[in-house]
Amino acid sequence: MTENAKRPTVEELLVKAESRKLDPDGVRAAFEHSSTPGFVDKTADWLPESEHVHELLLSLMESTLDQGGRVLDLGSGMGRLTTMVLDRFPRCSVVAADYSQTMREAATTELSRYGDRVSQIDFDMFSSDLPQDIGKFDAVVSGFAIHHGRDLMQYKSLYRRIHSFLKQGGIFVNLDHVAGEDRAQTIENATEWRDFLDEDGEIESDKFIYGSYVKDTPISLRNHVQLLGEVGFEQIEIPWQKMIFALYT
Numbered sequence: 001m002t003e004n005a006k007r008p009t010v011e012e013l014l015v016k017a018e019s020r021k022l023d024p025d026g027v028r029a030a031f032e033h034s035s036t037p038g039f040v041d042k043t044a045d046w047l048p049e050s051e052h053v054h055e056l057l058l059s060l061m062e063s064t065l066d067q068g069g070r071v072l073d074l075g076s077g078m079g080r081l082t083t084m085v086l087d088r089f090p091r092c093s094v095v096a097a098d099y100s101q102t103m104r105e106a107a108t109t110e111l112s113r114y115g116d117r118v119s120q121i122d123f124d125m126f127s128s129d130l131p132q133d134i135g136k137f138d139a140v141v142s143g144f145a146i147h148h149g150r151d152l153m154q155y156k157s158l159y160r161r162i163h164s165f166l167k168q169g170g171i172f173v174n175l176d177h178v179a180g181e182d183r184a185q186t187i188e189n190a191t192e193w194r195d196f197l198d199e200d201g202e203i204e205s206d207k208f209i210y211g212s213y214v215k216d217t218p219i220s221l222r223n224h225v226q227l228l229g230e231v232g233f234e235q236i237e238i239p240w241q242k243m244i245f246a247l248y249t
């Protein structure tokens with residue numbers, strides 16, 4: 001940007017991204033064509049309190065998984081959360097589910113260290129069925145993937161399916177991009193996020209924000225909580241929320 005070029009406001013960035021929003025095939029193609037070089041965790045560059053929130057995410061599953069158990073990682077990507085769960089809970093196994101072959105391949109070397117404690121499946125969380133013989137899970141975990149739901153009905157139907165994947169007393173934990181409760185709050189949260197990205201300086205913030213909103217279709221925490229309740233989840237909590245991100249269970 002030249003010195004005189006006016007920097008877009010966050011609202012302008014969001015409006016531009018929304019006007020060019022990728023359809024579901026476009027989102028999928030973006031993951032399929034991403035140049036993920038393998039396992040590289042750069043989350044700390046763009047996620048506030050990254051270490052703290054991941055620790056919190058794992059601690060939420062402690063009482064369920066301490067003695068072992070089966071975990072489904074939805075939208076597992078290069079296996080970041082999968083490996084965190086496998087390291088933290090040595091008696092657990094994880095099914096890492098992702099619809100992108102590129103992302104699954106990016107995960108294979110890292111995941112092969114865990115032998116038969118981990119398996120990968122090709123799975124579109126919004127439309128595929130799980131393999132019939134896969135059994136139920138003690139925990140379903142997800143990170144930065146569920147925000148690709150397109151509307152409330154699609155989110156609700158995913159939550160109903162997640163509920164059905166779980167054993168009685170199982171736990172669902174999601175760390176994700178969420179919308180504000182209204183437009184003004186969405187812009188305020190995204191502005192705070194841009195300030196955070198600018199402070200860190202590792203990332204071209206405007207490009208990153210545009211890239212996120214062109215792909216993601218986040219909904220508000222109030223909507224998440226309501227939908228989870230409607231499909232039968234009890235004890236819904238939001239242990240952490242910062243800028244455009246939240247951890248809910």
Ligand SMILES: C[S@@+](CC[C@H](N)C(=O)[O-])C[C@H]1O[C@@H](n2cnc3c(N)ncnc32)[C@H](O)[C@@H]1O
Nearest residue numbers: 031075076077080098099100103124125143145
């Ligand atoms: C931003 S990455 C996050 C990966 C990982 N969960 C993490 O926290 O590092 C999002 C992942 O979700 C996957 N994904 C997006 N939509 C999906 C869908 N409908 N079904 C399965 N995987 C999906 C993408 O292929 C990608 O690997």
